[in-house]
Amino acid sequence: xxxxxxxxxxxxxxxxxxxGIGAGRRRFASQADSPDLYDVVCVGGxxxxxxxxxxxxxxxxxxxxxxxxxxxxDLTKAQAWNLEPTQYSNRVSSLTPSSVAFLRQIxxxxxxxxxxxxxxxxxxxxxxxxxxxxxxxxxxxxxxFEDPRAVATMTxxxxxxxxxxxxxxxxxxxxxxxxxxSTVASIETGSDLKPEGPDLSAWPILSIKPTGPGxxxxxxxxxxxxxxxxxINSPVRSFADISTHGWDYGRHGIVATLALGDLDIPPFPxxxxxxxxxxxxxxxxxxxxxxxxNNNATLVWSTTPENAAYLKSLSTPSFLAMVNAAFxxxxxxxxxxxxxxxxxxxSHQDELTWRTKHxxxxxxxxxxATAVQExxxxxxxxxxxxxxxxxxxxVALVGDAAHVxxxxxxxxxxxxxxxxxxxxxxxxxxxxxxxxxxxxxxxxRYSSERYLPNAKIGGACDLLxxxxxxxxxxxxxxxxxxxxxxxxxxPFVKSFLMKNAExx
Numbered sequence: 001x002x003x004x005x006x007x008x009x010x011x012x013x014x015x016x017x018x019x020g021i022g023a024g025r026r027r028f029a030s031q032a033d034s035p036d037l038y039d040v041v042c043v044g045g046x047x048x049x050x051x052x053x054x055x056x057x058x059x060x061x062x063x064x065x066x067x068x069x070x071x072x073x074d075l076t077k078a079q080a081w082n083l084e085p086t087q088y089s090n091r092v093s094s095l096t097p098s099s100v101a102f103l104r105q106i107x108x109x110x111x112x113x114x115x116x117x118x119x120x121x122x123x124x125x126x127x128x129x130x131x132x133x134x135x136x137x138x139x140x141x142x143x144x145f146e147d148p149r150a151v152a153t154m155t156x157x158x159x160x161x162x163x164x165x166x167x168x169x170x171x172x173x174x175x176x177x178x179x180x181x182s183t184v185a186s187i188e189t190g191s192d193l194k195p196e197g198p199d200l201s202a203w204p205i206l207s208i209k210p211t212g213p214g215x216x217x218x219x220x221x222x223x224x225x226x227x228x229x230x231x232i233n234s235p236v237r238s239f240a241d242i243s244t245h246g247w248d249y250g251r252h253g254i255v256a257t258l259a260l261g262d263l264d265i266p267p268f269p270x271x272x273x274x275x276x277x278x279x280x281x282x283x284x285x286x287x288x289x290x291x292x293x294n295n296n297a298t299l300v301w302s303t304t305p306e307n308a309a310y311l312k313s314l315s316t317p318s319f320l321a322m323v324n325a326a327f328x329x330x331x332x333x334x335x336x337x338x339x340x341x342x343x344x345x346x347s348h349q350d351e352l353t354w355r356t357k358h359x360x361x362x363x364x365x366x367x368x369a370t371a372v373q374e375x376x377x378x379x380x381x382x383x384x385x386x387x388x389x390x391x392x393x394x395v396a397l398v399g400d401a402a403h404v405x406x407x408x409x410x411x412x413x414x415x416x417x418x419x420x421x422x423x424x425x426x427x428x429x430x431x432x433x434x435x436x437x438x439x440x441x442x443x444x445r446y447s448s449e450r451y452l453p454n455a456k457i458g459g460a461c462d463l464l465x466x467x468x469x470x471x472x473x474x475x476x477x478x479x480x481x482x483x484x485x486x487x488x489x490x491p492f493v494k495s496f497l498m499k500n501a502e503x504x
Contacts, residue, residue, distance in 0.1 A: 035190070035205050035220035038068045038177070039437060040427065043184055043206075043236050044229030045071025045078075047093075047157060048399030048416040050164035051108070052227060055424035057171035058106040061431050062424070068177040068221060072211050075180035079165040081158045085115065085294075089156040090255045090376040092298040094275075094290060094410035099417045100153055103163075107170070111163035117155045118293045120273040121148035124364040128280045129331055129471065133364065148272055152410070154290055154298070185209045185218050187226070187239040202393055203438075204239065225438035226395050227423070229416075232385060234401035240392035246385035246404070249465065251285050252308035253407055254301040254379050257292070258323070259371035276366040277408075279468040282331040283307055283338065285382075286408050286468065289327070289366050297369070299323060300407060302465075307338055308379045314342060316372050321348035323369045328352075328361055331471070382406055384462055386455060390447045394438035396423055402450075405458040406465045415454050422449045 040056060042049045053069050056062040083089065095103075103109040126133035138149035168176070185207040190200035204226040207218040228236025237244070267274070277288040285302030292298055301311070301323075311322060325337055325348075333355045337348060385404040390397050399416030426446040430437045467479075 035200075035222040037066070037222050037224070039065040039224045040067045040227060041204075041206065041221060041223035041225070042067070042069045042227040042229055043234075044231065044399070044401070045069055045073065045075055045161075045180075046229060046231070046399065047160050047164065047413060048420055049227070049229030050161060050168065051102075051106070051417055051420040052229065052398065052424060053176075054108050054164050054167045054171075055102075055106045055420060056427065057168055057176065059424070059428055061428045063171065064175060065427075065431070065437075066175040068179060068223075070179040070182050070184060070206070070208060072181070072183050075165060075178060078158070078161050079169070081162050083158075087373060088116070088257045088292050088296055088298070088376075089158050090257050090298065090373075090378055091157040092154055092255075092290070092292070093157055093160070093413040094152040094154055095417075096152055096411075096414045097150065099414045102417055102421045103160075106167065108160075108163050108167040111166040111170075112155065113159055113163075116159050116293060117153060118273060118291050119150040119153050120275045120291050121150055122272065123151055123275040123277065125277045126279070126362060126364065127468070128278050128326075128334075129282070129473070131362070133362075135364075148269070151275070154292055157413075179208050179219075181211050182208050183211050184235055187235065190222055204394055223438070224394065224436070225427070225443075228395065228397045228401040229399050231400045232383065232404050234397065236395060237387060237397055237401050240395040240397075242392060242395075242397065243388045244385050245388070246383060249382040249384065249406065250304070251302050251382040252305050252379045253382055254299065254303065254308050254311055254377070256299045256319075256323075256378070257373040257376040258289070258297050258299055258320075258369040259373070260295050260297050260367045261370045262295075263367045274366070276327065276364070278327055280326060280331065280334065281469055281471040282335050283326075284469055285465065287323070287326045288408075288410075289323075289369075290410075295367075296373075297366075299369075301326070302382060302406075302408060305381075310338065312377055312379060314348070318342065318348040319372060319377065320369050321352045325352045325355075327365050329355055329359055333359070384458065386458060390419075390451055391440065391443035393440050396443050396446060398423060403454045403458055406461040408464060409457070409461050411457055411461065415457060418453070419446075419450050422446050 042052055049069055049071070053067060056065060056067055100109065121137055123136040124133065125136070136151055138151065187204050187206050190203040190205040200222055203222045203224065205220060205222050206226070207220050209218040210216060226236060228234045230236055273291040275288065275290045277286050279286045284304040284307060287299070287301040289297045289299055311319060314322065322337060325334055329337070329352070337351055340348060340351065383404050384406060387397055387402045390402050398419040400412070402419065403415060405412055405415070423446045426442065427437050429445065430442045435442050
């Protein structure tokens with residue numbers, strides 16, 4: 001962490017005395033050298049960074065703070081994002097009810113395109129090795145006469161980003177600066193430049209320059225509080241000298257947007273939607289199919305880099321056959337099909353058809369995938385990272401800058417939004433009580449609220465990944481099968497797990 005001696009002493013020395021102490025020092029800085037002063041500066045214009053800006057602008061307590069956001073991408077393009085109604089992005093997130101409640105509270109949910117949003121009320125999870133299964137829904141806590149309660153809500157990240165930008169725009173331009181198409185050239189600790197006004201000796205000073213062609217003088221701004229929402233390789237975290245621990249999983253996540261066929265048995269009620277996840281220990285991780293509107297779905301398949309490369313190399317019919325096989329066939333058949341040559345005389349679809357006839361299918365299989373949206377098949381490496389701390393003098397980290405977890409539980413974005421909700425409340429508390437929003441004692445409130453919950457969920461996802469990548473029928477498989485079956489038969493335990501996952 002950055003040295004904090006002056007930052008700790010400063011709150012206990014009044015401003016008049018502070019200037020008296022430094023009166024004998026010669027000052028060479030001109031007014032032109034002085035940076036623009038902001039109360040809160042956020043680096044990163046993803047859902048976490050934009051969520052913080054929207055939350056601060058939505059609260060009457062913090063709406064008058066001078067705030068800025070810096071983003072390397074073009075925010076005007078993000079605000080104008082639009083796809084055909086039948087097309088869906090492959091960057092999709094599952095929002096828990098607590099995340100939806102936060103978005104409603106700050107007025108952002110009203111700006112979502114709800115025709116592109118899909119609730120699901122049930123999630124079926126099972127072990128491809130042992131066949132043990134568990135289902136997640138809220139039926140144990142709702143009346144049979146009520147509409148089924150949503151387990152989560154699926155939305156494209158671009159839809160969420162656009163909604164947050166529209167909510168921020170709705171708040172007006174006063175005391176707001178959005179540095180789009182801009183990058184942070186440097187961050188340094190300031191000096192006491194002004195004879196009058198705040199002591200900047202512990203404030204982060206940012207030099208901002210456009211990302212486009214041409215030369216321009218970097219703009220300098222000072223942050224009473226600097227927020228890093230700038231991802232896994234966070235420059236803000238580096239400036240604060242905050243270390244991280246973690247590892248790469250040696251796995252890749254395959255994503256794609258799929259069209260689905262009809263279920264053999266229509267759901268009841270007709271509006272009910274189900275998400276599916278099957279653990280495939282022999283192939284390196286789980287496969288999940290999460291519903292989108294109009295009988296579409298997003299695929300997330302965690303597997304080895306070799307399998308990921310193989311899947312991406314397949315033709316569309318072969319890729320669809322492998323996806324359908326992953327929810328239907330046993331581990332031996334799947335391992336064989338994963339090694340088939342693309343030039344084989346027997347196609348993947350023929351192999352799937354033949355093997356399905358000789359397989360006892362699980363009762364909870366999803367409808368078959370019938371088409372892949374062009375250009376949506378992609379992959380990304382899976383990692384675990386956790387910052388040693390979330391705060392430093394005048395610095396706070398949120399989202400992926402603070403933690404990156406395995407995606408098997410779909411909690412990454414939700415943890416980031418929970419960080420933003422907590423930090424915005426911390427800032428509101430500081431403003432309403434006359435506190436310095438960037439002081440370390442102020443920020444500890446946020447850190448104490450979020451560090452352990454994030455570590456708990458990240459650790460649970462890491463443990464699940466390790467348990468469900470052990471192939472074979474050994475003691476680990478027996479233990480996880482027993483545990484899954486026991487939890488499924490104890491509604492109060494299952495309810496406890498769901499509430500923890502959803503942030504209640």
